[in-house]
Each structure stands twice: as C-alpha cells, then as structure tokens.
Amino acid sequence: MIRRNAPPGTEPELVWNPEFLREGSAVADCLSPDRVVLGLHPQDVSSEQRLRALYGLATRRSFFVTDYRTAELVKQAANAYLALKISYINAIAELCEQNGADVTMVSDALGADPRIGRGHLDSGIGYGGGCLPKDVRALISVAHEAGAYSLAGMLQAAQATNSARRDHAVARAASVLGPTPQGPIAVLGIAFKADTDDLREAPIVDVVNQLVDLGWEVRVYDPYVTAQRVPSCRAALEPTVSAACAGAQLVLLLGSHRLTGVTPEALGDVVGARRLLTVASRPELDRWRAAGWECIILGASATPHRTDPAVAVPAGSWTGRLPEHQ
Numbered sequence: 274m275i276r277r278n279a280p281p282g283t284e285p286e287l288v289w290n291p292e293f294l295r296e297g298s299a300v301a302d303c304l305s306p307d308r309v310v311l312g313l314h315p316q317d318v319s320s321e322q323r324l325r326a327l328y329g330l331a332t333r334r335s336f337f338v339t340d341y342r343t344a345e346l347v348k349q350a351a352n353a354y355l356a357l358k359i360s361y362i363n364a365i366a367e368l369c370e371q372n373g374a375d376v377t378m379v380s381d382a383l384g385a386d387p388r389i390g391r392g393h394l395d396s397g398i399g400y401g402g403g404c405l406p407k408d409v410r411a412l413i414s415v416a417h418e419a420g421a422y423s424l425a426g427m428l429q430a431a432q433a434t435n436s437a438r439r440d441h442a443v444a445r446a447a448s449v450l451g452p453t454p455q456g457p458i459a460v461l462g463i464a465f466k467a468d469t470d471d472l473r474e475a476p477i478v479d480v481v482n483q484l485v486d487l488g489w490e491v492r493v494y495d496p497y498v499t500a501q502r503v504p505s506c507r508a509a510l511e512p513t514v515s516a517a518c519a520g521a522q523l524v525l526l527l528g529s530h531r532l533t534g535v536t537p538e539a540l541g542d543v544v545g546a547r548r549l550l551t552v553a554s555r556p557e558l559d560r561w562r563a564a565g566w567e568c569i570i571l572g573a574s575a576t577p578h579r580t581d582p583a584v585a586v587p588a589g590s591w592t593g594r595l596p597e598h599q
C-alpha cells in the first residue's frame with residue numbers, strides 16, 4: 274500500500290519504530306524515550322542514520338536496531354510483561370487479603386530490588402486501556418499460531434487474574450452493602466487510569482456495569498470525563514463529586530484518579546455513610562480514616578501499615594495522587 278501511494282520515481286523504505294509512550298505522560302515519554310527500537314529491511318542502510326538524527330539521541334540513548342519481526346515483538350513483549358507484572362501483584366494481593374499481609378508493603382519492598390523495580394506494582398482492579406489488553410490478546414494469538422503454548426498459557430493466566438479483580442471488587446462491595454440494593458453507590462474516577470479521559474477497556478466501567486446489573490443505583494464522577502452518558506457505561510455521569518456522593522452508602526475509589534479540591538471531611542457531610550471501598554495503592558487513607566471513614570481496602574490487611582514519612586500526605590493538601598504521579 275505504501276509503495277502504491279508513493280510519488281512516482283521514489284522507492285519508500287519501511288521502518289518499524291514502536292512507541293512506548295504512556296497516556297498522561299505522552300509528550301515527556303516521546304521526547305525522552307528510555308530506548309528507541311528500529312526494525313529495518315536488511316538492505317536498508319540509510320534509515321538508521323536518519324532516525325538517529327531525527328531523535329537527536331545518537332549516543333545518549335539505547336538504540337536497538339533489528340529486523341521488523343523482532344522490533345514488533347519488543348513492543349508486544351513489553352506491554353505483555355507489564356500486564357504480567359500487574360497481574361502478579363494482584364494475585365499477591367488476593368493472598369494478602371486472605372492471610373492479613375499488606376500488599377502495599379510487599380510492592381514497596383519488592384520494588385526496592387533494582388532487578389524488579391517498583392513500576393507497575395500497584396495492586397488494584399487490574400489493567401485496562403487501549404494498549405495492554407489488546408497487546409496481550411495479540412501476543413496470545415501470535416503465540417498460539419506459532420505453537421508457543423507456554424507463552425500463551427502464561428498470558429491467559431494474567432487475563433484471568435485481571436478480570437477476576439473486577440469481579441472481586443463487585444463482590445466486596447456487595448458483601449459490605451448486603452444483598453438487597455438500597456441507597457446509591459458513588460464511583461469516583463472511571464477512566465482507565467488517572468490523568469486521562471480514556472475509557473477504552475476501563476476496568477472500573479466494568480465494575481459499574483456489574484453493580485447496575487445487580488440492581489444498585491450507581492452515580493459516577495470522573496474529573497476528566499465530562500460527558501453525561503458514556504455508551505459503554507450503564508450509569509449516568511454526575512457533574513460534581515458532591516452530586517455523585519449525595520446520600521451514597523458506599524464510595525468506590527478504585528483507581529489512582531486525582532480528586533483535587535475534595536477532602537474526605539467535606540465528602541463525609543454529603544454521603545449517607547462514610548464508607549470507602551478502595552485499592553491498597555492509595556497513600557492517603559490515613560486521612561480518610563481520620564475523617565471518620567471506614568476504609569475497605571482490596572488486598573490489604575485489616576491493620577493499617579506504618580506510613581513512610583516520605584509518602585505521607587500532610588493534612589490539608591490531599592490531592593488523591595500517587596507519589597509516582599506527583
């Protein structure tokens with residue numbers, strides 16, 4: 274297709290240059306990539322020099338120059354590895370919830386080992402978005418076609434863990450509220466992660482839909498999603514946190530979304546019950562507890578762990594941000 278559409282007399286060269294940028298930090302990731310991967314045709318001698326010049330990183334960054342197939346596999350393997358890492362910590366979170374260990378402490382201590390690294394070790398309700406789920410599916414399919422069944426099996430296990438997290442969040446909410454739907458549930462943040470309005474394969478949307486199917490009235494607020502209705506979401510979106518939380522019997526804060534300007538104290542005055550279901554990776558829960566909230570945490574021990582002073586959020590400056598996003 275590229276050849277067909279090229280201006281007459283020119284011979285296009287195809288270079289495979291996967292991107293590793295993340296939504297929410299796309300510009301910084303683009304301008305300062307960890308590595309640049311180029312998949313080239315074996316006879317292509319000039320593209321590498323031109324791309325090195327384009328990136329302006331000829332000597333400062335890792336350049337990996339390879340064939341098309343390997344370049345694409347680097348991209349898929351990177352996203353699949355991130356999905357495996359998230360699923361691994363979520364599987365550990367499942368164990369923590371059973372035996373009383375603290376998954377956040379496990380993440381922090383594991384992540385202090387440079388061979389493991391702290392990135393993508395926040396337990397929660399699983400990965401979503403336009404990239405990780407799709408690339409995991411793609412690699413499973415490629416692995417099956419190639420007969421690489423170990424890889425396919427490993428990734429299928431991660432998929433199963435990932436969807437189980439959503440079901441688990443719904444089950445915990447139902448166990449807190451009892452079987453008969455009564456007052457409304459407020460859900461704060463539904464985009465697939467903080468600092469974006471992207472709802473593609475957003476895990477929290479799935480949780481919302483399951484709760485609606487169980488008969489609960491669910492009210493949603495997201496600081497970035499301003500539409501009143503989102504086709505994939507069976508609950509209406511409210512324009513403010515207060516509107517979503519008015520009379521709520523349970524507040525769900527299942528991602529790392531920023532709720533700047535909101536305090537647990539002020540929110541406590543509008544809800545029907547000061548009850549929060551959240552993920553272990555939010556550092557500011559002491560603040561909620563101090564404001565009289567019962568905090569039910571997916572994957573954490575019932576006893577709150579000692580807060581590291583380096584990550585403690587001083588009273589009055591609560592932003593709902595994770596340290597890595599500050």
Ligand SMILES: NC(=O)c1ccc[n+]([C@@H]2O[C@H](COP(=O)([O-])OP(=O)(O)OC[C@H]3O[C@@H](n4cnc5c(N)ncnc54)[C@H](O)[C@@H]3O)[C@@H](O)[C@H]2O)c1
Pocket residue numbers: 292293294295296403404
């Ligand atoms: N979103 C990210 O952060 C990110 C980061 C790195 C790489 N990528 C990769 O970039 C690619 C695009 O991602 P995105 O997030 O921009 O997705 P997107 O869905 O926002 O954009 C894809 C675009 O391609 C168009 N399109 C789809 N099928 C087409 C077809 N057959 N012919 C012509 N146009 C078609 C769609 O209409 C849409 O405009 C994906 O392969 C993704 O893995 C995305």
Ligand SMILES: O=c1ccn([C@@H]2O[C@H](COP(=O)(O)OP(=O)(O)O[C@H]3O[C@H](CO)[C@@H](O)[C@H](O)[C@H]3O)[C@@H](O)[C@H]2O)c(=O)[nH]1
Pocket residue numbers: 292293294295296297352355359392393394395396397398399400401402403404405465466467528
């Ligand atoms: O510790 C973590 C980190 C992330 N997530 C979730 O994982 C998903 C993906 O997060 P992230 O990787 O930050 O988002 P993306 O913007 O989708 O970026 C991924 O997908 C891009 C598109 O392929 C790649 O370029 C990036 O390198 C890769 O990180 C989101 O639902 C997050 O909430 C967790 O549950 N725990």
